[in-house]
Amino acid sequence: MNGMTGIPLPDYTALPEAVRERSARIEAREVVLDVQSLDKRFGKAGQETEVLQDVSFAVRRREFLCILGPSGCGKSTLIRILGGLEPKSGGSIKVKGREVEGADADRGMVFQEYSLFPWLTLQQNVMFGPKMTGRGGTDKAAEALQWLEMIGLAGRAKSYPHQVSGGMKQRVAIARALANYPGVLLMDEPFGALDAQTRTQMQDHLLQIWRNVDVTIAFITHDLEEAIYLADRILVLDAHPGRVKEIITVPLERPRRREMLLSPYFLATRKRLEELIHTGSGAERDLLPMIRLTQVGDDVE
Amino acid sequence: MHSSARGHGWVLGIASFALPLLVWSAISYLPFLWHPMVRITDPGQVDYFVKDMQIERATFLEENRKLAEAGRIPAQGVRENPVYLPAPHLVAKALFTAFRTPPRLAGDPWLHESLAHSIRIIFYGFALSCLVGIPLGLLCGSVPPASGLFEPFIDFIRYMPAPAFGALAVAITGIHDAPKVAIIFIGTFFQMVLVISNTARNLPKALQQAAQTLGAKSGQIVMHVVLPGILPQLYRDLRILLGWAWTYLIVAELIGASSGISFFINQQAKYRNYANVFAAIIIIGCIGIGTDTLLKYLGRWLFPWEPRR
Numbered sequence: 040m041n042g043m044t045g046i047p048l049p050d051y052t053a054l055p056e057a058v059r060e061r062s063a064r065i066e067a068r069e070v071v072l073d074v075q076s077l078d079k080r081f082g083k084a085g086q087e088t089e090v091l092q093d094v095s096f097a098v099r100r101r102e103f104l105c106i107l108g109p110s111g112c113g114k115s116t117l118i119r120i121l122g123g124l125e126p127k128s129g130g131s132i133k134v135k136g137r138e139v140e141g142a143d144a145d146r147g148m149v150f151q152e153y154s155l156f157p158w159l160t161l162q163q164n165v166m167f168g169p170k171m172t173g174r175g176g177t178d179k180a181a182e183a184l185q186w187l188e189m190i191g192l193a194g195r196a197k198s199y200p201h202q203v204s205g206g207m208k209q210r211v212a213i214a215r216a217l218a219n220y221p222g223v224l225l226m227d228e229p230f231g232a233l234d235a236q237t238r239t240q241m242q243d244h245l246l247q248i249w250r251n252v253d254v255t256i257a258f259i260t261h262d263l264e265e266a267i268y269l270a271d272r273i274l275v276l277d278a279h280p281g282r283v284k285e286i287i288t289v290p291l292e293r294p295r296r297r298e299m300l301l302s303p304y305f306l307a308t309r310k311r312l313e314e315l316i317h318t319g320s321g322a323e324r325d326l327l328p329m330i331r332l333t334q335v336g337d338d339v340e
Numbered sequence: 341m342h343s344s345a346r347g348h349g350w351v352l353g354i355a356s357f358a359l360p361l362l363v364w365s366a367i368s369y370l371p372f373l374w375h376p377m378v379r380i381t382d383p384g385q386v387d388y389f390v391k392d393m394q395i396e397r398a399t400f401l402e403e404n405r406k407l408a409e410a411g412r413i414p415a416q417g418v419r420e421n422p423v424y425l426p427a428p429h430l431v432a433k434a435l436f437t438a439f440r441t442p443p444r445l446a447g448d449p450w451l452h453e454s455l456a457h458s459i460r461i462i463f464y465g466f467a468l469s470c471l472v473g474i475p476l477g478l479l480c481g482s483v484p485p486a487s488g489l490f491e492p493f494i495d496f497i498r499y500m501p502a503p504a505f506g507a508l509a510v511a512i513t514g515i516h517d518a519p520k521v522a523i524i525f526i527g528t529f530f531q532m533v534l535v536i537s538n539t540a541r542n543l544p545k546a547l548q549q550a551a552q553t554l555g556a557k558s559g560q561i562v563m564h565v566v567l568p569g570i571l572p573q574l575y576r577d578l579r580i581l582l583g584w585a586w587t588y589l590i591v592a593e594l595i596g597a598s599s600g601i602s603f604f605i606n607q608q609a610k611y612r613n614y615a616n617v618f619a620a621i622i623i624i625g626c627i628g629i630g631t632d633t634l635l636k637y638l639g640r641w642l643f644p645w646e647p648r649r
Contacts, residue, residue, distance in 0.1 A: 124549050144555025154550040158568040158645045168554035171564070199645040212550075219554055 048307040049290075055304070057292045065099050065271060069135075071255040072098040072121070072223045077130035079116055079281075089280035090116050094130070096274055096283060098223065098255055105258045105270035109316050113281030114259050118227045121257065122148045134222045144172045147216030151228040153208045155200040161211050162187060162196040168219035175218060186214040189248065206237040210244060217252055226258040230265070239297075242268055246295060263312045267305055268295055275315045284315055361428065368427035375419035384415035394423060426615040434615035435622065444611060451604055455623065458589055458600035461517060465524025465592070466585045470578065473532035480533060481540020482566065491537065494530050502527035502588050506595040515596035523595060527588035528581050535577045543569045572643040579635050586628055 054062065079091040090113040098104045108114045119125045121132060123142035131138060134145050142148075147168075155164050165183035169175035176182050187193045190210040192203075200208055209229055216224055230238040242265060249256060260266050266273050270289050277284040290304040299305050367374050378400040383389035386403050397419065404414040421427075426434075438451045449457065480487040502523050509519035509526075543566060551565045593602035601620055608616040640648070 122549075122553050124552065142549070142552035144553075146553060148550070148553035150546055150550065152544075152546050154544075154546040156547060156550075156565065156568070158571075158643070160645075167551070167556075167564075171551070171557075171560050172555035174555070201645065201647045215554070225553075 046303065046306075048310060049303050051287065051290055051304065051307040051311045054288060054290045055292065058288070058290050061293065062271070062288055065102050068100040068102075070097045070133075071100050071102075071135055072257060073131075073133040073136075074121070075131045075133075077117070077120065077132065078128045079113065079120060079125075080128045091120075092280040092282050094276075094281065094283055096286065098257055100255055101249075101253060103249060103256045103258065103269055103271045105260055105266040105273045106276060107260060107263065107266045107273050107312065107316070108276030108281065109278050110261060112276045112278035114261075114276050115227055117276070117281065118148075118225050118257065118259050121223075122146050122225050124148075144168060144174060144219045145222045147219055147221030147224045149209065149212045149216055149224070149226045149229040151231045153200070153205065153212070153232070155208055155211055155215070157200050160197050160199055161192060161203070164200070164211055165215045165218050168215060172219060174220060183218060186218050187211070189251065190214050190244065204237075205233050206241055209233065209241060213245065213248060217248070217254060222255065224254050224256045226256065228259050228261070231260075238265075245269065250294075263309055263316070264300060266312070267291070267308050268300065273308075273312070275312065287311065365428050368421060368425070371419045375421055377420045377422055378417035379420045380415055380417045382416035385412040386415050389415050394420060423612055424614050426618060430615040431618040431622070434613075434619040438616055438619050438623075444607070448607065449604070451620070451623075454599075454601050454604040455627075458593065458602075459627075461520045461592060461600060462524060462582075462585050462589055464517075465521045465588075466528060466582060468521065469525050469529040469532055469581075469585075473529050474536060474574070477533045477536025478540050478570075480537035481570075487537060491534065494533050498530040498534065503591040503595075506591070510596045517599070519596050520592040520599070523592035524585050524588050527592075528585050531584065532577070532581055535581070536574060539570050539573045539577055540566070542573070572639070572646050575635075575639050575642070579632060579639075582631070582635075583628065586624070 074097070075095050077091055077094040078089070080087040080089050082088050094117065096104070106114050106117065116125065120127045123139065123146065133139065139145065155161075156167065159167065162180065162183045165186050166179045169179045169182065184193060184196055187196050190213065192207060192210060192214075195203055195207070200211070203211075212229070213224075213226075230241045233241060246269065258266075258269060260269075267289055273287045273289060275284045275287065276282070287308065289308060291299050291302070291308075376397055377394045378397050380389050380391055380393045380395065380400075383391060383393075384404075385407060389395070389403070395417075400415065400417055407414045441451075443450055476490065480490055505526050506519065506523060509522040513519045513522055547569055548561055548565055551561050556564065589600070590602050593600040598606060601624060605617050605620050608614075608620065640646070
């Protein structure tokens, strides 16, 4: 990027008026997910590896937070701790003011790998949470059908997961988590296994769902553009150990549109994220120790 | 690609049966292919030849050459296969008549009685194996300390061939059906525990974790995730193990008082009734493939969520 001096970019911290107003409205809402000095260490005492160090942030009601970081920075560990699938080594996690321990229905989760229950139809998958917890209304089947309608899959209610595409599976996984009315929806690179085109579609689907459902989202990704396109704020995680490097408010208005990917604000944010993520990992940019295997004069550059 | 593979599957499936049958027919009906024996139709002046006696062709030719040199009357005969390889139509006839032919000795079982006895042995042995093996396998697969405690020893016994326990089984349980059931049990149980514990372990962790984040508690996870999650594979495991049970059956039936289909086969072989021997072997095969096909379709009906393989 350094060599490219194209269009002059605005300061990514100088938020447009509409974005500043929206941020202020979010700031006024109650905190749903409150993480304070979270630590995570692996290994035996004495020779521990520190994976997460003093991670603190808060997500407010109906906010969309993306957690971004290079591979190996512990972002997956972070979300699995938030979901209660792994124990933390220190610090506190509160959902709506209540300290949480272990997995529960107040933190819904969507995984990267397909995790629908293969033996249940799409409708039964959506009903699973409410049936286990007794949450939701009395007519769980009808309610599940409504969720499927919202994600455009009511017609496939009786299909089994192996009969639908990867994108559809992830949409159902989202509906399944939401059917439990969780306080927070935790998403662990949910579109990582999808092809580029389906992934773009799914991002738009997710924004639509989020607009219509009262849910707060914490979304893990390593894709810069995905983070900017989706999030209100982006938490950038540093690697070794995982620490909060910066929390960026995305200077883009809502509703988000695909054209925004070319707007100066988008590019400015992207540039900043790239700086944050690539500093300290200069190794990746080192030249490979290659010997020349082509004819002299047969150059590509 | 799939549909064409399946379409060809039919043709190949039929061919895989037709080809061996064709080879068998060719060897049986084309005398010049093999037919190493000669059945005497007229002994001529060979003193030890008897009508309908089967003799090797080389001997037959040698004797006739000697007779010709001495100017005496040569023997007559037709080329034939050895008695242990009956022609397909004889076996087909045997298949047809086997169930209606009374046993040579009064008191010996009919074919259908022998078969029923064999199936009973398999059923008891396999059911007993399932009764203990499935719970123990599931326990080993889901509770690591249980796996650590049981699996090394089971792994050790599994390498001992089940028939090696035959004499011991007779000494402990007598000479009737009990030792036979015991051999089927020994032959399938130890494999079953290991295979099923592996199946239980292979259930993707993501499914259990998804259930956890949906608010399911441990009891609910066992009932609503682990059990339905491993059931189809467990069913396939049992189908394969049932095949093993049939393999051990023949050995088991020779232990103690010989019984069942093996007894029938041995008796018929003693009477040199090889068409019946073949018929009985084919019947075992048919029962095997019949049960397996039945179980396959039952599986499709039981587990409609499984992609067809």
